[in-house]
Amino acid sequence: MRFIDEVKITIQSGKGGDGCVSFRREKFIPFGGPDGGDGGDGGNVYFVADKSLNTLVHFRGKKLYKANDGGQGAGRQKHGKSGEDALIAVPVGTILKNLETGELIADLVEDKEKVLVAEGGRGGLGNVNFKTSTNQAPRKSTPGKECQVFEIGLELKLLADIALIGQPNAGKSTLISRISAARPKVADYPFTTLEPNLGVVTLGEDSFVVADIPGLIEDASQGKGLGIKFLKHIERTSALVHLVDCSWCLNEFEAFESYVTIKQELFNFSENISKKNEIVCLTKTDAMTEEEILKFQNFFEKELDKKILTISSVSGKNIDKLKALMLKTVKEEKTHE
Ligand SMILES: Nc1nc2c(ncn2[C@@H]2O[C@H](COP(=O)(O)OP(=O)(O)OP(=O)(O)O)[C@@H](O)[C@H]2O)c(=O)[nH]1
Numbered sequence: 001m002r003f004i005d006e007v008k009i010t011i012q013s014g015k016g017g018d019g020c021v022s023f024r025r026e027k028f029i030p031f032g033g034p035d036g037g038d039g040g041d042g043g044n045v046y047f048v049a050d051k052s053l054n055t056l057v058h059f060r061g062k063k064l065y066k067a068n069d070g071g072q073g074a075g076r077q078k079h080g081k082s083g084e085d086a087l088i089a090v091p092v093g094t095i096l097k098n099l100e101t102g103e104l105i106a107d108l109v110e111d112k113e114k115v116l117v118a119e120g121g122r123g124g125l126g127n128v129n130f131k132t133s134t135n136q137a138p139r140k141s142t143p144g145k146e147c148q149v150f151e152i153g154l155e156l157k158l159l160a161d162i163a164l165i166g167q168p169n170a171g172k173s174t175l176i177s178r179i180s181a182a183r184p185k186v187a188d189y190p191f192t193t194l195e196p197n198l199g200v201v202t203l204g205e206d207s208f209v210v211a212d213i214p215g216l217i218e219d220a221s222q223g224k225g226l227g228i229k230f231l232k233h234i235e236r237t238s239a240l241v242h243l244v245d246c247s248w249c250l251n252e253f254e255a256f257e258s259y260v261t262i263k264q265e266l267f268n269f270s271e272n273i274s275k276k277n278e279i280v281c282l283t284k285t286d287a288m289t290e291e292e293i294l295k296f297q298n299f300f301e302k303e304l305d306k307k308i309l310t311i312s313s314v315s316g317k318n319i320d321k322l323k324a325l326m327l328k329t330v331k332e333e334k335t336h337e
């Protein structure tokens with residue numbers, strides 16, 4: 001259930017500042033010696049792992065990441081300013097490859113782990129360095145060293161933050177195609193989805209990964225249907241979104257029973273999964289009357305003693321609300337880790 005997110009970017013360290021040629025000129029000191037200072041060093045490029053990031057989505061659009069160049073040296077032995085380093089944040093688990101040599105640069109597995117990837121050029125020497133007994137007025141300085149520029153490949157094995165679960169045909173695949181770029185097969189019969197699909201959901205600056213799991217049925221935990229094969233993957237997610245399709249139900253009891261069946265299967269499979277934070281959504285509300293929606297919603301809210309979302313992937317009702325709630329839940333779970 002993993003899929004790989006990949007991006008290519010170019011990084012460039014800072015060029016070293018040039019050394020300076022200058023001579024002291026002061027009143028009463030007619031032949032002041034050389035006083036050209038050294039150039040500043042160029043900035044380095046570092047990558048740093050950040051556990052608050054989930055995907056590589058924030059690299060889309062920007063291709064060049066640059067550290068600043070070092071400043072030039074100046075008279076009065078003034079050293080040029082060092083160029084500022086570039087610090088590029090990536091999710092924990094990102095692998096960095098040099099695309100020109102194919103070499104593996106780093107595998108950032110821990111939060112805050114930092115690695116130097118491109119070193120800035122050293123600053124050049126000012127003429128103050130070249131004064132000798134035979135040459136009291138050198139006009140020599142050296143230029144700053146060149147920067148390093150190369151292409152880097154970032155690779156991240158995505159792990160789902162949220163799993164969409166529910167009975168077959170509940171609308172899981174339709175929902176993931178509504179909130180992400182994933183385009184799984186959608187059809188009006190159960191067990192359309194045979195393998196989980198992953199999609200990246202973006203919300204402003206944030207993003208998280210959602211998995212669309214094949215439908216679960218009674219006795220899934222005993223191996224019935226397809227679900228069990230994938231239940232173990234759910235174990236690693238931060239939260240579940242449980243979709244309940246009430247549009248076909250005769251009454252609220254039938255709908256609640258179908259919800260409980262899935263909960264029971266999760267519990268039978270692993271207590272750990274059944275304790276996960278769960279967002280419950282009644283789906284396909286476009287195919288129901290307002291009255292029906294309220295009736296089902298009230299019943300679920302009373303039984304579960306929490307708020308239930310009523311959504312429609314077709315009309316888009318409450319989809320933004322659901323996305324915001326998913327993000328909030330993922331963030332909360334991450335801070336508890
Ligand atoms: N009216 C309506 N139909 C929906 C909605 N969401 C999904 N459907 C329909 O419900 C059927 C099943 O949708 P899927 O997204 O394939 O359901 P699923 O949960 O992925 O099903 P499995 O992969 O078999 O477990 C399709 O015919 C969809 O067009 C909705 O919000 N409103």
Ligand SMILES: [Mg+2]
Nearest residue numbers: 172173192193
């Ligand atoms: Mg499906």
